[in-house]
Amino acid sequence: MGIYDEHLDRNAANYQPLTPLSHLARAALVHPERVAIIHGALRRTYAEFYARSRRLGSALEKRGVRRGDTVAVMLSNTPAMLEAHHGVPMTGAVLLSINTRLDADIIAFQLDHSEARVVLVDREFSGVMAKALKKAKVTPLVVDYDDPDFPADAPVAKGPAIGSLDYEALVAEGDPDYAWHMPNDEWDAISLNYTSGTTGNPKGVVYHHRGAALMGYANVIASGMGRYPVYLWTLPMFHCNGWCFPWTLAVQAGTHVCLRWVRARAMFDALADHGVTHLCGAPVVMATLINADAGDKRDFDQTVTFNTAAAPPPQSVLSGMRDAGFEVTHLYGLTETYGPAVVNEWKDEWNALDGPARAAQTARQGVRYPALEDLAVMHSETMEKTPADGETIGEVMFRGNIVMRGYLKNPEASAEAFRGGWFHSGDLGVLHEDGYIELKDRAKDIIISGGENISSIEVEDALYQHPDVATAAVVAKPDEKWGETPLAFVELKPGRSVTEADLIAHCRERLARFKCPKEIRFQEVPKTSTGKIQKYVLRKAIG
Template identity: 50%
Template sequence: MTDFHTGLGKNAANYQPLTPIDFIIRSAQVYPDKTAIIYDDLAHNHLTQTWQQTYTRCRQLADGLRKLGIDKNDTVAVMLPNTPAMVECAFGVPMSGGVLCTLNTRLDINALTFCLQHSEAKVLILDSEFAEHAEIIDETFPNLIVIHATDHAIDVEPFGQMSYEALVASSDSLDNWEMPADEWDAIALNYTSGTTGKPKGVVYHHRGATLNAVSNILDWDMPKHPMYLWTLPLFHCNGWCFPWSIAERAGVNVCLRKIDADLILQLIAKHQVTHYCSAPVVHNMIAGGKPEYKEAITHTVKGWVAGAPPSETMLAAMEAMGFDISHVYGLTEVYGPVTVCAEQEEWNDLDVATRAQKKSRQGVTSHLMTGFEVFKQGTTEPVAADGEEMGELALRGNMVMKGYLKSHKATEEAFADGWFRTGDLGVKYPDGYIKIMDRLKDIIISGGENISSIEVENVLYKLPAIESCAVVAAPHDKWGEVPVAFIEIHAGSTLQRDTVMEHCSQHLAGFKVPKYIVFAEIPKTSTGKVQKFELRQAAKSLAHETPKVTASAK
């Protein structure tokens, strides 16, 4: 046997840690005068920044943070909209040695203080839009250094120790920053949305961030110099790692402080935006924008949708506008998208309804995710590839988190048997594509039969009056569990219980039809996810008393 080990180890010449910081270095060197950032709200702000300017500012930011005492593994929290500062923090914070903690801008003060305390943040960069939190944060965390970020679209009294621009300007060296010593070093900390309790802190490493950024490019066939519009919150899994993807491609970050359909359409037309990512609600908003703004878009725009499959209605509307929408799937624990519904050429010959069914699947593994399987529950035995047998989705590979911060037990449970168990139930089709049917904890077992809450919800959403709905289990003496539907309707609409029941009976097997219909406001997390654990508690009362269900809602 030939010895391929002795004298052939890793050294500085043949091994350097993977890090997305390399991407901005290269773009600044190769394309220094290419545009990196555009910030244009068509009113107050219009900023254009090159890759050389952006790289310089990121080095200044790193130096400024180090002067404040930030060192390796210190947490720098940021609560910013999709502004240029947020893009710069994706590079400047890890260049300082710190770990970037992007906080959900919709957090209430209780959730915000939990994240700041749990992460042990030393610096918080807080946008003026969230100035209402500043006083309580100062009182609760007297040693926390608060940096005030703003732009002239927001006019508030300054707060904190200094402004973001003053922090950048405080730098007197462009070389006071560092690359990671190990690609396993933490680069970011992201908190889950807490649909089942307290948020969990998910730790990312430089290697995973690099690979996910490259995987995005491969999955999307993204060319050099794309024009990327930030409709996706940068606090979601570090914007699904797209700040680093765009840097690798030397593309343009078109920043967007707020979601507004008409503004989005105008920016797409004005700046010839080529790519964007979003939840279905934003795609629907764009499709419902003003006709004159939609007609001004004459080029192909590519979009990714995640969080829910694209509906037939949405897909048809976006295709009519010349938009090419693809469905992806991921979780906070895997840096964002790790599967993509890779489209086949023959799908173009299908009618819209059939094509929507194909594209509604979560698809196949992304290019750089090593393992993706649907296992029979509690085992590592794959389900049959028949599109019927359900199992739990599991992932393994270099784009899985390091683990949960300060939660060794939860990390061990998540990585049981050498796989990351997603908690999502799905099926695998003969072509290898998978489709999520439900969350494991949300499946309803009635009379020994599994009921997918997602399947029932999808049927309910076909009723035009329904704005939001959620289906959970209620205990039942005879059947064990029965489905309960909680429904919110659009303002100005009316919906009767009998209409809902009749509609469900036409589209579902009898045992899947909700036994209770409750018209009520549906509790959601700060990211808009339904808090089903609260609804399950409410549903328990229905097993012990006559349900208080309104006959109609207005």
């Protein structure tokens, strides 16, 4: 032992576990009167945001929620969702944010697999949640959230109350001065997010307090957030916990502008009326903005940072965004890396490049996030790093504090994901000489449509359930609006006949609508001599 190893131990005075809950506590102390949340006519200060989150945590604890329990929420981008991101972990419990676009079978699986004790559900989604609860084995406390800003002319109808308690009544039971629980260890679980699943049921990705806290700082740096940013919620908060931005904004005492539905007029109103400085979303959100009708558009003075992930946007979209007053930052990550873990950190000298050269730089996913310790392209078996030549393909791998704890109740999948001391993304890419990575393919055949992951295998399984289908293969087709959409190649059984419309309708009976093929091509599906489908041949055939 050296001199720095003696009598210099950790203690309560010099070591506390990292948690994003401290971000909110500090913001409420330093900036109590600043507006933290805007939702329609509602304005909620940081003092109120903190007090209501404490009330929620207190009320849940009074009803028996304890450390390690799961509290599931199926909520839109509303104040209740922001409060849940803080109030639930204040009890030591774990937040499960359910994708609001899922079907009842998958929701029921998630409720059972996570052993959910409580479910908070927005009445917009009460119908599908009621079906899921009937299928599930667990019998959680069900709490209805009735959004007071739900418009009378909404594109969907508000469903009936299905719970035994209203959300506001639950919050009223709590103590605004609740002495919430710091995590016993920063490694304690804070949230659970399910992947789309490439085979069988989805896997439950577990985040810890340390990673969520570090993402708060990293998002501020990567997004260039100064003091008092104004953030528009176009990204679903259920998606990787909104890339951890529900916890991020408090670092700089920023304002959350809630948005239930992504509509052009509502976005432009927020940009003009509230001075929005940042937003995140898939390419479809950019397309909605730049292709909006003239009557929906409004002028705004500020330059707005738009963080986008998934496939790099087409050059025409990037040019349109620049002309409209947006600065696009390209990110890359996975559910297992708390959302964005790689950023295409733009360099000033690239602004002078011509169109094709600039597009080539834009297409790169980038370099590691400030909170990620290492990022590499490696041979998936030998674990040797590929040369930085921009040509040699390997698997993209991550290492650091914003990599998940593992998959819930799935030690085999966790061990495989962490094989060799790195997280294996399953994505294939190259490393350029300047250290920037660029994706070349998705080893798991996941389709990313509108920012949502779609398993090609799940869609193929639905097609195979049709009696006329002999072979089905689903691949991603580039789409300017959605980024990618599912394209199905179908080989029919001899003597059988079925239309494209009939097959799509068949899929819609079995899958969430966004997962269904947008196009079906009837042809012989190419296979190897051993009968394996050659998807790379199909990708080349896409016009």
